Amino acid sequence: MMTIGRELQRRGHTVYLLGIPDVAHHASKGAVDFAAIGTAEFPPGALDSYLTLIRNVNLLTIRKGIDWAERMSRSLCRDATAAVESLGLDALLVDQCQTEGRTIADLTGVPYLSICNALNLEGDASGETPPPFLPWTPGEGRAVQRFRNRLGHQVFASMMAPIVTQTNKFRTTRRLPLLRNWEECISPLGTINNLTQGMDFPRGIQQRPMFYTGPYLDERPNEVPFPWEQLDGRPLIYASLGTLHTAKWHILEAIAHACANLPVQLVVSLGQWTQEDKTIALPGQPITVSYAPQLTLLARASVAITHAGANTVMEALAHGCPLVAIPLASDQPAIAARVTWAGAGVVVAPGQVTRKRLQRAISTVLEQTSMRMKAAALQQEILQAGGVMAAANVIETVLGDHLALRLNQQPN
Incomplete structure (x- = not known):
């Protein structure tokens, strides 16, 4: 994300990282601005505790991880919305794992794109693509595999349900329509994906635009010592x-x-x-x-x-x-x-x-x-595929076109 941010800043845009206090150093290393959110729920040191937790995954840590995500959802909806308005931001880039982008966009009217930094989490109702987190293979037209894949996507959606519930609690306080599932949080304008098509499974149904750019490599000189x-x-x-x-x-x-x-x-x-x-x-x-x-x-x-x-x-x-x-x-x-x-x-x-x-x-x-x-x-x-340059091109084109369309639709 910081690699993309640096490229956008090089092109003349002002870029902010919105994050909890523990990630401020990433903004500093990435040479972008920083705005702290979630300071009440996530004081300094909270991120280290969370990373220690998820290094050893079991049923208990999964539950605690969901608790973390629920608290993060609450603080992001509240504080990021305020930050967008106070900073006068024109657009948002939201990690696909963060389900709050839709709500922030609904409240502020600011468009957003989803960024896939790892594996695309979006479901595939055809059953062709297997669910995330499992070493399954594509359906390739086989009925049993497609049924298994569809069932897996339903299980994944149920795992995400507590986070959506937390987001809906916030949406209720702001009189926004409730979300039916977490996939409604993905940007309708599309997702920028750091894989390439040759490294991703084929999909039977693609509900939203998918921009395969390949990885966002940081080619700056690495100062890590090595013999x-x-x-x-x-x-x-x-x-x-x-x-x-x-x-x-x-x-x-x-x-x-x-x-x-x-x-x-x-x-x-x-x-x-x-x-x-x-x-x-x-x-x-x-x-x-x-x-x-x-x-x-x-x-x-x-x-x-x-x-x-x-x-x-x-x-x-x-x-x-x-x-x-x-x-x-x-x-x-x-x-x-x-x-x-x-x-x-x-x-x-x-x-x-x-x-x-x-x-x-x-x-x-x-x-x-x-x-x-x-x-x-x-x-x-x-x-x-173009990597970070291609990602920045997509961001400028898609969000630029959307902002221009919105301005043209405003009454004189």
């Missing part, structure tokens, strides 16, 4: 298992064992584990760093081992790098399913991780020319 002199010329394997849903230590150890028995050099970005009371000693003496200059390493890597987060997957493919995916939580199993469907890598389920299984998976990706060719083809598709 470049330790790279020795062997095929590079880059492993990063995320900063939110971080892998268990045994998975990192299995990756290291697998690479130690191959003629490769492993680089591991540890993320959360640098905060743990652990000795950072992995088999085979890989290069281990707290955080890595990821884009630069992916440009050199032969294989990326990832938790199948949308950002890392698309950044790897943007550099033509095939993948070994170990999906851990949230939408990662669904994104991993798209990796294998696109032919750009293989998946190893977390519960099936062993050093031998990972060694076979890495060897397969290294040796199969078809996977490298598919990753290279997706790299070209991402390049042609």
Whole structure:
């Protein structure tokens, strides 16, 4: 989002990040303005508590996550509406996961576009596209699969219902019509999607415009230190298992064992584990760093081992790098399913991780020319999609046309 914001600001627009106090530093790093919302419900430190919660997903944490979303919905509807009016904003860009954009737009008359930063959550009544968060495949005209997919979308909608209920409570106080489901919160003007069509499942029904732009890569110089002199010329394997849903230590150890028995050099970005009371000693003496200059390493890597987060997957493919995916939580199993469907890598389920299984998976990706060719083809598709420049073009065109139409409709 900050990458898009910087590009819009470069084009002469004034850009604000509206967020809870803990995200102010993102605005500073992104060189955009910031307006705090939700300060009563989310004092400084609240975000760290939430991220710690969702790193270990279970039924209890899911319930607490929904509680968080309900409180966020309440504060966003209240404070973001006030911020839009006080700042005199002309348009909004709303993360698709945030259901409050519709209500803010209804109250202020300001148009908005939805931004899909990970996986498109919109349902597909045809049953062709499987629901998010599950490693299912497209229906491809098969009745059983389509029925299963439609049922999955209904279950997902029921999971989102408490958030819609919270939003409707607010809408009632402002005498707005009630929302029937969360999908009514997606912008009718469309969604900007950071995947490409080649990395997304086909849809039977597309209710709203979908703009596939590819990933919003931040190509600014990365100041993260890295021991470049330790790279020795062997095929590079880059492993990063995320900063939110971080892998268990045994998975990192299995990756290291697998690479130690191959003629490769492993680089591991540890993320959360640098905060743990652990000795950072992995088999085979890989290069281990707290955080890595990821884009630069992916440009050199032969294989990326990832938790199948949308950002890392698309950044790897943007550099033509095939993948070994170990999906851990949230939408990662669904994104991993798209990796294998696109032919750009293989998946190893977390519960099936062993050093031998990972060694076979890495060897397969290294040796199969078809996977490298598919990753290279997706790299070209991402390049042609346009990334952040294309996203900014869509924003200027769609929202600009809408604002111009609204001005023309106003009485003299």
